[in-house]
Amino acid sequence: MNAQEPADEVRIPRAQIGSSPQHLLTTLLGEYLDSSQADLPSTAVIAILREFGVSESSARAALSRLVKRGLIATRGNRRPPVYHLTSQAIAKHRSRMRHFLNFGAQPPRWTGEWVMVSFSIPSSGQAVRHGVRRSLTALRFVGLYDSVWIRPGREAAPAREALDELLRPVEGARWSIMHVRFDEESGPHGPASAYDLTALSAAYSAFIEQYADLRVAARNGEVDAARALVARTSAMDSWRRFPDTDPDLPHHLLPRPWPRQRARETFLDIHSALGALAQARLVQVATPYWPDAASWITHFQASQDPARPEPTGGSAAATSRADGDPSPR
Structure with a gap:
């Protein structure tokens, strides 16, 4: 009997700096x-x-831990244990991978609208206030003032659901969700001032510097399979923080120069060029314990991206999958 949680119980581990074994295994799967x-x-x-x-x-x-999160389930009662991905986890992985790989490909469609959340919580509700701030941060809101949070765009439903769940049971709590426009978007009192864009720019620049040599080596075919697996996974773990933390502000609110595109090109070059090699190393390592490994292990790659040239080299492996579509086996 397979242990499997319903779709809404599948929980991806939170992104973090560095890779815990749980986070690393989630990336690999x-x-x-x-x-x-x-x-x-x-x-x-x-x-x-x-x-x-x-x-x-x-x-x-x-x-x-991944069994408890609903990402994998046991297959029968075999010893040693055998696992399988849940169908809900596969759907979540595909969605997340598309998010990571497509982030930054095109500028956001900007209408000038922002979602604003304002809340008031009794002074005794310090723990609740912390929970609200944590939830809004996870939804990519940022604090404009103490109890006024904003994010670009029109999508308000997730914030509404989070606030209803957290604040409805709290006596005396009040909250409002609004769609607003700012008369002065880029000024010192506008929404752009709520973001630490200097730190984000520095993080992108550090990513470019950290992976510059690997990018060149990958392009030149100088990376062997053993190094490719670890290096490609490291690049993904480093890059995946940006789509979850970058607010993707419109162009006119960003400082110049803005290094995100260079960082994205660095990541995609590495990810594309090393995909087939990393897949080959995984098969090599897993086969002594999993004879069917070559039939199931594949690799995810970016679909055709209008923001960059077609990848070359090892990225066009016939056994890869683009945009989450499994290869024929």
């Missing part, structure tokens, strides 16, 4: 496995995570 039919032995997972310096006990703990 999203990048290289795309079928709930695949039987994934725990011994193969342990061998794969060993490539990243993860101990056996930590690998087993990561598997256990």
Whole structure:
């Protein structure tokens, strides 16, 4: 009997700086496995995570946590355990991967509208106030003033749901959600002042510098399969923080020069060029413990991107999948 949680219970681990074994395993499953039919032995997972310096006990703990989160489920009662991706997890992975790979491809369609949240919580509700701020931050809102939070665009439903859940039980709490326009968007009292764009620009520049040599080596075919797996995963883990934290402000609110496009090109060059090599290394590592590994392991790559040239080299592997569509096996 398969242990499987309903779709709305699937919880992706929160993004963080650095990779816990749980976060790392989530990245690897999203990048290289795309079928709930695949039987994934725990011994193969342990061998794969060993490539990243993860101990056996930590690998087993990561598997256990992903079962609790609904990302994977056990297949029967075999020993050693065998796992499979849940169909809900595959849908979540595909959506997240498209988000990571397509972020920054096109400027946002800008209408000048912002969603604004304002709330008032009794002084005794400090824990609730912290929970509201944490939830709004996860929804990519930013504090304009103490209890006034904003985000660009018109999408207000997630904030409405979060505030209803958190504040409706709190006696004396009040909140409002509004669609607004600012007379002075880029001035010192406008919405742009709420963002630390200097720090975000520095983070993009640091990413470019960190992966500059790897980008050149990948382009020149100088990266072997063993290095490709770890390097490509590291680049993804570093890049994936940006789509979740960059507010994607309209062009006229960004400082000049804005390094996001250079960072995106760096990431996509590495991700595309090393995909087939990383896949080959995974198959090599997993096969002694999982004889069918080559039939199931694939790799995710960006679909045709109008914002950049067609990838070259190893990125066009016949066994890859583009935009989440599994390759024929």
